[in-house]
Amino acid sequence: MDVHREGEHAPMSRKTRTVLVVAVVAALFGWRALQQRKPDAPKGPPKPIAAQPAPERKLGSIAFKPCTLSPPMGAQSLEAQCGTLSVAENPALPNGRRIALNIAWIPAGESGNHDPDPVFLIAGGPGQSATESFPAMIPAFRDVSKNRDIVMVDQRGTGKSNPLQCKDDDADGKTTAAVETDVDADESPEAARAMAVKCRDQLARTADLRFYTTTDAVRDLDAVRAAIGARQVNLMGVSYGTRVAQQYAMRYPQHTRTIVLDSVAPNAIHLGNDFARNLESALDLQFGQCAKTPGCTQALGDPRARLNALMVKLRAESPLVKYRDAATGEMKEERLRPGHVAGLARMYAYAPLAASILPLLLNEADQGRYENLMSLSKMLGGSMSDMMAYGMQLSVVCTEDAAGLKADASMASSLLGNSLVDLMQAQCAVWPHGDMPKDFHAPLATKVPALLLSGELDPVTPPSYAAQVAKTLPNGREFVLRGQGHNVIAVGCMPKLWAQFLETADAKALDAKCLDSLAYTPPFTTFNGWEP
Template structure:
């Protein structure tokens, strides 16, 4: 039933595009502390454009500029993951876009399979994590089959390409001639795919934490995380206070991971989401997740040697609690079945069947497990042309964090080889996603205002390496 009291309603119609009704709303992810006024609505699109009998509703929100000089080239946010919804993601990166609102609308569209756009998500019992990563266990098979069967979706059509077709439908429905794209992490794949499919629809592009189109997500995770951890431990060794407190922290990490591989630890810790105390089995996988997620930002990079030292001296609860907190956050924010659909169509077909890494952080059977999982999932491998580098002259700004453990600066340099109108900025001492950091929102805003103008980046000199925590009270001054 429609609301009876509505202060304003916007109706937009385009040939062959369903009417789009937008109504006043407030958006903000639960727990974000953000509540932003917007206009929200749904656009109905075919799940399979070759057989449009079944439809899905795309959830979207438009944050309106109130300027009399508003420009009709809004900013479109492309969320990451795969599996994040754009409407909720906005709450965490609102700082980037505040300065753009005076002259431009901001458009948020939950990718099909995320947010409120027919989300594809299956619950995971925390006690199952270890079994779900064990190739010899039937648990991952049972979970994958049950998950797939329980979805109200044809998973073959939940891919990046279909998501871009959806965005074109939204653009036409909103009567936008061109818009500017901001993509973070996996969102950069969506941006690059959009540049390839519909270049005339795009005015400018920002790629924050870039994923090369030709890269199979997951293949580089081992190398990138190891490199970042090695850099962190090298910085610790060069820091007198850190080296004195922890010695060779890198060797301690491998020692602890080997111990967990042989004998996981039973612990009782407080669940960060519920506040209740739970019995958990701290496995090697738990510890690696903690290390990886703590390497995402400079605020937590400085904790890694301390966590390793505590774990090696009879106090693994700190690392386990942080791993559990990360797992809870991932479970809440990601639609894991959408991630499987994207991965099985766009990444796994281009992965090796086995890992050549000895003592892999992510498990020696990771690739084998991913291939086996996709055999139980309905998907259609993308045409090899999807993985070809994107050739474009669209103005593009690439942003990287110096210590990004997932999408390091070399990724952006690789992408730039076929972009003739691009520039790359590296934020010193930073991790994954840097558009919100320091003066970066100011730089991003300047680029959107005039993509042809040389950027003033002197303020980036204020970025510094992070400080190490010597104890839980903080860094030593």
């Protein structure tokens, strides 16, 4: 990136600033991950295809055929082998409704050393699809896939495993997610409850919502393990996926060879309780980089003070903002609400590269220029509904977390406040609850070798979570990656360390000096980029 000091060019027009800031953020996140989903192409008569049927491959008792893993947004597609395994929705009714678990398999590379214990990727959310998440994570798997098969199972209720994604026809005939569990819509608990009822009634036609929990998913994972003929597996869970991995290791320790927990969610926590506090801590750390960067506070002021002042202003009055739609280029008009800013700050905090632009955006807003904040907020929000199965998310959270959710009076004036807790409680009051073992929230205590990875600046699963889990893992080891956010398995030399760990199953023997080179991302001080 060419870096220029502020003042070397003529002042930018409003349109130029908007285009540049969208381009910068799109480059940081990946353009398709932020743009609105485009309308489907017109359907015409199919073109004739002259091709031989793809050969079938077997892994254990499951038949696989070539397929393409196509994430809804983000990374490019990937060739794989895909198959299904039929499991009972309700384990007590084996002759009842069945779920075809969608499974993707990446055969081991051509190293000549094919180890018998595959890697199972467990996606986050809850609500993300493992097969859709994998293409964006390829850099993390390049070394481990040389010797081991990679297996992805779309957790029941996600991806192509009977997805529990509610859709609601809007006035234009398009479909949008009917349930959101974030605060960017400034939704009232009453509205959230009404949408949950509508979603519940829609999905109940094809699913018993009590049986889409972590406990059900763990049972499915072991069924897949047995079906492919693996005696043991190496678990790799990200975010909520670390909960699934811990639960699997608790129930099936004899089948667990190693565990990697990336962005750790301890069994003991209730998802949602700490979101507001963790975000405040992460933003303080990230904004603190401005004070350490020459010229940042001089050019942009104090980002934390700017953010606090903006939220006070928006809670008193929501200004009408004209902004350019990043997906269509059209000019639109909407009121900027506190939830737009809170949602944007929260999601950008996951990735320090994206968070580095927040001080600049907040300084713009302090001067009454809101168009970039609005444009980016709408662009980000438009992409999220494609990435999560919200019905499955509610089945998990309402069963496993709702009873322990508590509003925190000390966080009432924070960026998120108690909005997430209020919304989750409202929705869970009308959502079916499943069952979970009595020891579900007990800590994982096992001698299974484990790596626990945290980003120093993670706004949702801070390093303290990993430290909590590590206390009962005598063969575990923590790594806190300096200056990093959420989901860090692909950062720096971490993929090579993971590959070494899989070869030796000895976390404590790893030489991790290569992680010392990780550094903080400096904040943007102009729309041209970072200061030199």
